[in-house]
Amino acid sequence: MHLRNYILAFLVILVSEFSLKAQVKPFVEVVNTRVEYVSNPIGIDVLRPRFSWEIKANVRNIKQIAYEVRVSYTDDHLRNGGPYLWSSDKVQTDSSNQIVYEGPLPKAFDRLYWTVRIWDNQNHITDWSPVGIWETGPLGPSDWKALWVEADQPSDGKENPSPMFRKTFRLKKDIKSARLYITAHGVYQVEINGQKPNDWLFNPGWTSYNKHLQYQTYDLTSLLQKGENAIGVTIGNGWYRGMFRWDNIQNMYGNKLGLLAQLNIEYTDGSRAQVISDKSWKWSTGPILMSEIYHGEKYDARLEIPGWSTANFQDKNWKPVTVGIYDNRNLAAQSGPHVRPLITLAPVSIFTAPNGDTLADMGQNMVGWIRLKVQGRAGSKITLHHAEVLDKDGNMYYDNLRTAKQIIEYTLRGGDTKEYEPHFTFQGFRYVKISGLKKLPEKDQISGIVIFSDMDPAGDFACSDPMINQLQHNIQWGQIGNFLDVPTDCPQRDERMGWTGDAQVFAPTACFNRDAATFYTKWLKDVAFDQFPDGRIPHVVPDVLKSGGSTGWADVAVILPWTLYRQYGDKRILEQQYTSMKAWIDYMKAQSGEGYIWTKGGHFGDWLAFASTASDYPGATTDKDLIATAYFAWSTRLFIQAAEVLGRQRDVTAYQELFRHVRGAFQREYMTPNGRLSSNTQTAYVLALAAGIVPETLRDSVAARLAGDVKRFGHITTGFLGTPLVNPVLSEFGYDDLAYKLLMRKEYPSWLYPVTKGATTIWERWDGIRPDGTFQDAGMNSFNHYAYGAIGSWMYSTVAGLQMDPVIPAYKKIKIKPAIGGNLTFARTEHATMYGKVSSEWRLDDNVLTINAVIPPNTTAEIYLKTSDARKITDSGKLVSDSKEIRFLRMEKGHAVYLVGSGVYSFRSE
Template sequence: MEFNLKGSKNDSICLNFAEVLDKEGNFYTKNLRTAKAEDNYIFKGEGVEKYEPHFTFHGFRYMKISGYKGEITLDDFIGKVVTSDVATIGYFTCSDTLVNRLQENIKWGLRSNFLDVPTDCPQRDERLGWTGDIQAFSPTACFNVHAATFLSKWLKDLSADQLENGSVPHFIPAVKTGHGAAGWADAAVIVPWEVYMAYGDKTILETQYPSMKAWVDFLKQGANEYLIADNGDNFGDWLAYAPALRDYPGATTDKDLIATAFFAYSTRLLAQTANVLDKQDDAKSYFDLYENIKKAFQKEYMTPTGRLSSNTQTAYALALAFELMPDSLKASGAERLAENVRSFGHITTGFLGTPLINNVLSRYGYNEEAYTLLFRKKYPSWLYPVTMGATTIWEHWDGINPDGSFHTPGMNSFNHYAYGAIGHWLYTHVAGISQASNSAGYKKIVINPVPDKKILQYAEASYHSVYGEIVSHWEKKDGFFTLKVVVPTNTTATVYLPARTITDITETGKPLGKVDGILKSEALGGKVILEIGSGEYNFSTLLQQ
């Protein structure tokens, strides 16, 4: 905060900062723990004096002023956003105002935690580069901002702080002890891969490959018949749903299952990285290792019918997202996940399951269940904090209770971007912008919006890829479904439209057969699939009932 005020010599002013007010409207700072979040200034007595702190920053929504003897107006103060300079490249909006507020909260959480390092929170006595938080959030970050240089720099810090045995500290820079947590240390592999996929530059893989390999080799050394035991440093599915019900102990996913799942996933990504870098011996070795981990996972944690030993949303989301279930059981695994969502009616995942659950549900055709999670307004849900006035993403699903009381102040940040990982699904499924599995940097684009049946009337997203701007804007109006698509130069796109036959679709009023740029078309499974070249298209078809 900057101020411009007059004061007599040796007069003082004290500014205190807080995220929230309590239910009586009082200034609340208990959740800041030992952080004082306080600026004190002593006046020189020489006219209007300008001040702002240069050696700290504050995460806050509210400011309390004390000790000042003069008159104060709002014009005397300027709130300044302090953040690393990452360009905004993504835009999302839809017809639901609460979802739009959620998107804004995601962006503000990113902006206030991308400050030299990707921190967990900007307000309390912590503000650390927690590896698990950015592992969960990096796909969403890469949609909203051009994060390549920011994350590349941080990953070099990770390499520098990586232990000699290959283990990775809980946070980077490593200012405290603790290392090797499943889903946290895996940021060494997952984050560089996500950055490569978003921007298509192999440099980050070349730079980070020794670090990526060292982490997987560390896990391999500690594995017992390709399984990873809980090493005592694992956090598990951090902050998963834990109700105070006698007949339900909470959505607890076994830590060894989680650790083995991430061992498999990091190994598979390392194999894919080796392939991209033309290290074929490594690629084969790590693909073989991945297959062995996968078999061990199935033997240890899965019944012959596809039920997992931890019958939780997170367990199924991990197993399906990381391709750990045999092909013959993927459908039943997805149905178990969907049934779990239907049974609870809400999300039960923590930091590791939340980034995956809606993507997995949509991949296997359970869009109704995914939208149920998105649109839920009661605790636990993404929109519950929005209904409680949140302007950033909370650390806990229930940071503030419905009666206005707070979660335990020892750990209750109101600006923690991890659960904002839902933003990736907003772009890829609600708006429908993604890319082919064999593409990086959006060379081969996929436009496949999946509208819900009841609430949304439109959704729009744009993403400024390395090739140029990609746009997907769909709308349901007057009995028609319209889809505007922009495909940048030197790319192609596969577009999915909800129509039974090709003749049901027009582009700017013309039959598809008379439209330049349509490279291929086919009707399949209630959708028409088009291969198109660069350009701007406006498709229209009758709404299917």
């Protein structure tokens, strides 16, 4: 018996050892291949797209040393050795990001196939990656054979029903592929043979329509059939002609709704056909009586038209369309992510308010709408009112919506239970007032449909403090609620505009939380399109206010492209925006004159900074001219760096001279010889230090003054412009303890004060709800306003310790350097970089520090471990000093610094 047990034990050990060896057999492969940031995009208009890929490996220290890309017109050619449209041949480089296609230029409606393989530093040659594709759409006006068709229904200041367009057509053969290229004046939804092809919302998005109108590409292959087919399109006012701004003007871009549609069909025998929008189309109206971005929707289900987008529908009573004349030079392919319904929430409670209203609490300040399931007699009406918060008595609070109504009116058709969702409107809300029901609804009758631009999740953060975790939650929900095709300031009141200052300060946090590359790239096109001839940047983009030039807001023209380059290694965004960046710098130069101090024009200043009294004008604490001149220098410095990246040496030289002038002028005008600024505020000090305009000999002194101000107040005093910089600057100069105190503070003003008040998103004001339960000024008191969420960037980079190299972009070189503090016992973060997922986690247990890190292939990292004795540091239980894979670099301020390649690490330091 003992012998048998011995043999069994031996066999178990043998099998285990064999399995272990089998598990560590090296493998390396290419994964997550993308074209222009997207997997297998269709309908793009980029002639020289860029390829990116990641490398997956099960061994450490994998680095690419060469790649080869092949492109062809067919999948078979790639699989069978050619012929190729283009082959890069073997390129000796470690670059796997933003690789430019250099083959023959594609034509409109081309489909191209591609694959890549790599060589690595450990003598592996990968298999070819799975074949990817990209397709071009229309590349210019001549590629459009379709005509603009419109409903004869000009806006006259009244509520107008949404027009419905339709067309039947016959396909004679079996279908290989079908692509619909379509856009609209207004926002549209398309149906094919009674079905929606996907769940995209608010197409064609919001752009500077007269200069930049996007078309979308739908794959309709599976929805079409040989024989009779039909297409139907419903159009709402949207941003094109809807009620807009706080003065509710209409017809911002035009007063007629219409569409442009071109369906390209390839049959299985290789022949082709085309269906276009033309005068043969018809239109009518239906159940959507009114649908407005701000004000909601009126829907009468009795007016529904069953089967209206099917081929056998009789449309003899429908009206003929009119043909509109437009030159189509403003048309461009969709370049950002689509808005989609991505999260569904159930109400946490349904209750009767003190005033008798029936309310549903969705548990989260959200953006989207309510999906309603109801049954009742024909003609009965259900009304939904939406609000972000309840007043201190527990009733709905609407005042901060200003003129936005956010009301849904649904008239029942009768019969069985019906499910309804709005079409061309969205609301910002947590609470819903439900009128028209005879009793409290059941929870399954109400769903919260959360909509936002479909950006892949990119990063996350957690720590040992639940309130900080709630802050992170609020940051993320504030982002998705305001990233609805453009980066809006707020999603609920009569504004919802692309405020440039908010976008500028939040961009680093946004790019960490979500893959925002294409989202911002699309929006920056409109920043350039709407730029004034003198170089000013509008306050909001798209520009519906027709004003601009405020420092900190307009600097988005420089700071955001630079942020995207740093985050994604994207040189093309610098090339795309370079003229716009330069024009903004030149505008500031012209405004500043020979003295290089910017004193002209109107500026928002450090908007909504802490005020000692309620009557203080927001943003008046720090001298606006000081802020303007600091931003002048900062943007100029970033522009110089962009010019260096692009090899524009003449501009580098010229603008370095300009920077020296601005820096000198700032020091003479606003700084004493011992480093005191004329505006003795936190915002003044952090701006001067971040902009690089403090003399090297005074930087520590200026930082000490900043720290002194923080200690004196005991809290943050900054507004929109200063807030993103306070904690990073404090940490840069060794004041992590003060930065943590600001983060952990729970009293007003602080990031956690709203959390103590039950916030689920970031607020516009530090005290939107005062300690006594009353509200700040309703004229400007949004409870979903992401700007102050810019603290997230510091949490990820300093609390959790995941940092990017200051020179090499896109996390090609990583730094893991957490600042242990704030009474936290652990913090972790992860982020999907262009090279793969990187993570950093630290834990402190009885003065033993553990740092766990995942470094993706084709990158390296410097890892900082706080220690009293580097000789005792271990990785996965083994002394680091014995490792051949980990290189000791130096001791730095009590930290042992190591250089590592890709892989999984678990360091332990006592």
